[in-house]
Structures are given as C-alpha cells and as structure tokens.
Amino acid sequence: MNAPPVPAAPCEPESGRRNGAVALALVSLLGLFAYFNAFRGAFMLDDLQFIQEPELRHPFTNAMAAGRPVVSLSLSVNYWADKMQPRGYHLFNLLVHVAAALTLFDLVRRTLLLPHFGGRYTDRAAVLAMAAALLWELHPLQTQSVTYVVQRCESMMGLFFLLTLYCFLRGATAPRRPGWWYAGAVLSCALGAGCKEVIAVAPAVVFLFDRTFLAGSWRGALRRWPFYAALAVPAVATVAVLVGRGLLSHEKGVVGFGTSLFTPKTYALTQPQVILHYLRLAAWPDALCLDYLDWPAVRTPADDPVSIGVVCSLVALTVVGVLLRSGWGFLAAWFFLILAPTSSIVPVQDAVFEHRMYLPLAALVVAAVLLADRGLELVRVRVPGSGWYATRGALAAAVVLLVAYGIVTMRRNEAYASRIALYTDNATKRPNNFRVRNNLAAELFSVRQEKAALAHARRAAELSPRMALYRVMVAQCLLELGEPEQALAELAVARELDPKAPNFRATLGYAELILGRFGDAVPDFEAARDEAPWSEIVRFRLAVCLLELGRTTEAADEIRTIREANPEYLPGLAEFIRLRAVEADPNGTVVRHTVLCARALAFASGETPEALDTLAVAYATAAKFDEGLVAGGAVVGPAVAAGVAGRGATGGSFELAAATAAKAAEKAAAAGNSYLAGRIAARAALFREHKRYLPTERPAGAVVKG
Secondary structure, X not given: OOOOOOOOOOOOOHHHHHHHHHHHHHHHHHHXXXXXXXXXXXXXXXXXXXXXXXXXXXXXXXXXXXXXXHHXXXXXXXXXXXXXXXXXXXXXXXHHXXXXXXXXXXXXXXXXXXXXXXXXXXXXXXXXXXXXXXXXXXXXXXXXXXXXXXXXXXXXXXXXXXXXXXXXXXXXXXXXXXHHHHHHHHHHHHHHHOOOHHHHHHHHHHHXXXXXXXXXXXXXXXOOHHHHHHXXXXXXXXXXXXXXXXXXXXXXXXXXXXXXXXXXXXXXXXXXXXXXXXXXXXXXXXXXXXXXXXXXXXXXXXXXXXXXXXXXXXXXXXXXXXXXXXHHHHHHHHHHHHHXXXXXXXXXXXXXXXXXXXXXXXXXXXXXXXXXXXXXXXXXXXXXXXXXXXHHHHHHHHHHHHHHHHHHHHHHHHHOOOHHHHHHHHHHHOOOOHHHHHHHHHHHHHOOOHHHHHHHHHHHHXXXXXXXXXXXXXXXXXXXXXXXXXXXXXXXXXXXXXOOXXXXXXXXXXXXXXXXXXXXXXXXXXXXXXXXXXXXXXHHHHHHHHHHOOOHHHHHHHHHHHHHHOXXXXXXXXXXXHHHHOOOOOOHHHHHHXXXXXXXXXXXXXXXXXXXXXXXXXHHHHOOOOOOOOOOOOOXXXXXXXXXXXXXXXXXXXXXXXXXXXXXXXXXXXXXXXXXXXXXXXXXXXXXXXXXXXXOOOOOOOOOOO
16 A cells, blocks of 8 residues: 555575464464363353343344444354353353464564564574464463453454454565455454454554564655555544443443542552553463452552652653664553553553453563573573573473463463352452452352351442442342341441442342332332343242232233243242242241242242142241241231132141142142142141151252342
8 A cells, every 4th residue: 555565574494384383283272271171161240241131142232232243243143052151152262362372473473574673583483473372372361351251352352453463464565466455454453443442552553563664664654544544444433432422421430531439640640550560460470360449549659659660661661662663662562552541541440450461461472582582592602502402491491381371371260160269269369359249249149158148248348338239238148147127227328329229129129028018119129120121030029029919910910021031930930949948947038038939939820739839838937937927917918828728727827838738739639640649738737737848858959049
C-alpha cells in the first residue's frame, strides 16, 4: 500500500526449517500437557453471569453480545455442542491459546529473519522463536486467560492481535499481491474488536513495528497510510461503542469515571504498584490469585514514590528505545501500550487482573529469550571452546524451565477444579478481599455448609459494611440455620443500603414465607420474579405462598410456567425435598420449608402417591418441634391441612402424617402398585405410633441444591 515491499528475509538452512516443524508439534503437545487437567475446571465468577443465562443459545441477543459479539458467538457454539458441560468450553479456550502460541512463534521467527537484524539470527531464528512461544504458552501467569472460561475475551483478542501483526508482516514482505495479507490484518483487527476493547491499541503497535523493523522511519511507515486508516476503523469503532454504551460515565459502572473505588488520579497512582506486581509474577509466578478487588488505592504520590519512580523511569527508557529504533524499545512499547487501556487514568473497578498480562507477557518472554541468546553469544566469544557446553547448558536450562512452568500451570489448574477450591485459595492469599469472601460463602451455602458460609459472609459484611449484597448473604445463611428473626434484622439493614440489591426481595420473601407471613411474601416474590423471570425457585416459592393463601389458580399458573421452561426442575426438587424430609436432625426453618414445598409439590403433581408420601414424612418430621406446628398456622397458614390430606385429621402433626400416608397408600393400591402401597402403609403405622420415618440406608451424595 504505497510502500515498496521489504526485501525478502534470507532463507533459513534446512535445520531451521526442521526446527519450525518441531515447534508446531511441541507447541500443540506441550499445551495439552500443561492444560489437560483444565478440562475439569468449573465455571467461575463472570462465567456464572454469562454462561448460565437463558439467552446463551442466542449469540446476538445474550448479555455478551452487545460489546463482545465474537466471544458471544463462541459461547453459543459451545452451548450448542456441550450445553452446560465445562469441558467443551475449556477445550475451545485451549485451542485458542495454542493457536496464539503458534502465531507468536512464526511472528517472532519471521521478525528475527528481517534485514533489520543483519542476518544475526539466520541460523537460529526458529529455535529462539520456539523457546519464546513455548515459554509464553506454558507460563503459569496465563492460566487465568485459559482456564477461566469467560476470559477467552482476553485470549481471543490476543490471538487476533497477533494475527493482525502477523498478517501485516506477511503483507509488507510479500513480493506480490500483498493486499490479501493487509486485508487479513484488518479483518483480524475487526474480529479482535469483537472480543475486547484492548484491540484499540493494535494500530499503534503495528505502526511502531513497521517503523522499527520495516520502514526504518516515521515517514517511511506513513507511506502505508491507507492501510493504517483501514486498520484504525475497527479500533476506533470499539472505543466508540464503549463510550456509546455509557461504560465510561455510568454512575455505578465497573469501568470509567463513575467507578466508586477509584478516581482517575488514584487509579493512575495505583497502577505503578500493579505493573511492578505483574512484572514480579512474570519473573516468579508463586502467588497467583483470581481476584484482587481489595487492592488498596494510592491516594498521593507520597504514598508510594518508589513504585511511581521506577515505572516512570521504565516508561522514559521505553521512549528512548523507540526513538532509537531498537528492538528492545519496541518490546517495551508493546508491554506498556497493551497494558495502557487498563493501567492508565481510566478507572476500572478491578485495578488488577492477571489475565491482562496475556499479551504483555509475550514482550517480556521474547526479551528474556533474546537476552539469554546474547549472553550465550558472549560466553562463546570470551571463553574459547565453550560453545558446545554453553549451547547444551542453555538447552538444559530451557527444558528445566519449561517443565517447571508446565508443572506449576497444572497445579494452578487444579485450583480451578471447583469454585470452593479456587475461592478458598484466593481467601487464603488475600484474606481481606470481601468479594471473594462472599463468593466463598455462596458456594459453601450451596453445598449446605451453612455455618462455614455464615462465617465468611459475616467477614465480607464487616470488610465492606456498605454492600447490601453481603448482608443478604448473611441473611440466607441465618435462615438455613433456623434464625429467621436475625435474618430479618440483616435484611432490614440491606434495605436501607440498597433495596435493589441482587436476591434481596427473594430472600426477604423466603424469610416471610418461613414465618408464615404469606401475604407479605407474595409481593416480594413477584418483584424477585420480575427481576429474574428464569428463576424456578422464586416462582416455586411464590406458588407456595399463593397456595397457602388459597389462590390456587395463580399458584397453578406459576407451576405450569416452571414446568414449561424446565421440565426437569420439579422432579429434581421433589427428590431434594424427600431427602430433607428424612434428615435426622433438621432445624425449624428446614422443617417449615420442607412441609410447605411438599404440600405444593403434592398440589402440582395432582396428589400422586409419591408426592403424598413425601408430604406425610414431612408432617411427621414437623412433630419433632411442635405437635401444632403444622396446623397452628406457622406452616399451613389459612389453608386447611385436612383438606390436603383428604381425611378429618385432628391437627396434630403425626395424625396429619398418618392420614396423608393412608391416602397415599390407597392411591398406590388403586394404581396397582401394591409394593409401594405396602411400604407407605407401614410408614402410616409408624406415624400413628408417633414415630418418624428415617431410612436405614441414605442415598449416596445426598447433598442437593434447592
């Protein structure tokens, strides 16, 4: 494009070509070696928001589509192929990473063969490029971009960024028809813009590459102005979309000048610390962490003059290197330019995220490889006869480092095997991170470790007392531990802080349901349903309240909606309620919820023998607390318990259980299932003797979410 092609790179010797072929195999195989255990990784943090939403199957309407449509399409393809199984998502992430490493390999190899280097690397360009690509691929700092599913935003952007530069290099050195390569560069940049906004710096990086290694001057690089004009279009467009969506000005946004944790000044002053932290992790990745939300803000230059001074000096050296048209100047500029969108004056809620080092790490690795090569060259010159030993020693050191990186990466992947493992690791490394504490509490709560969950939820609320969300989590734990009044106190605080906090209305409705305040609970559940219409548990609890208020038509409508949206939900809930009904030592909240759900499930099923049997067992369990618990209003409310049983029960829990079981046995016998009828009749006899039914053998894995 208005500039003559750069003379073709000198041909590599046959050994160089063989090394190139070996690199292709090694990059693929070692990538699989380091990340094979990532296939077992669970969905984390933003994964739960973007992957578990109902619109995921629709690539152009889901939550990711508006800003990152290419990533959105990839997630939808994964969903079509694997539904909610994580392995397919992890395989895609690994393929992207391997493709990026292969692109980096050939980009570095072809760059080292350019006339700019005067033939210095002709005999070993493939070896050096191979070392750089493998070290970058296996570096443990990359795990967040590869194993954390939604961070394919970073790795896909990185792949297209590398392809943009690679296609440009091929076009600039093509003896004929370079236009196709230039078009590939523009297309790659456009695809990168559909992945992450960091691609906006790609034109600047390509221009510096051109000026440093190809054109030799600013004026020479500007001869390709039509290409740069085309390349700037997707970069400018992605920034325009970002601004147009209000992400740079929204009051409660996570990016931009409305971010609550940082101002532009404090964010800019904090980033030197962050950049030095990135550099330390690049050199020694021993304390990798998922979430750094608790990273403290630097308020004034006097708070950390050392970090600010060091980074400003590095930036100044980078400018000097760029002006001198040096290779190290370009690598330093690569590092700082790609970090600039997230490490400058535009605040981001999370000052630190390791995945932001995905591409900047490439500059550091390439610089380290070339520096090691230079050192090896000096040894050969200054120590005669040392060439063979120095070369073998360098090769051995590289192999040891690659193996070490691979092992550390595999170990880091193990932390991603479950959310509890990863959040526990994070909370151990950063104990004052309130978001991690709350996330860990939520995960422990989901597997019914309520006491441990409560401890972390309370700590999160202590660390961030203005966050209503954390108070809601405390309330949820208290409800499951049988403390509804304490839960209401926490919810009262949450209402004052933010009545629109996630799960607030649903949790408040649940507390009111447990306390038998069905009329109060209905509007709360209706509001929660409107906020999250896909939530089956909210709709079901609303149906419970409506049923207890005698509004059976409305209750039936909610149950029908649940059944149409997810036919498997009600059978799964029935299994969970059955398990809860036979718990050996439940608390009052569990019993109340179990009875109410069992009643609603019996209604939903048309009073099948199985559903009535579960209801009978639940009634008998309620007797452990109070003979009048069920009929006294705390659970049943205005509905008449005897109407459900179909027999004139006296009101006591055991009597009601016996009557309900008798009806279930009759229905089973009428259906020709004499075996089930006999088992239920035996349980009815237990209830008449005022004894609970507790199975002698409990099913394995009796922990069920509900």
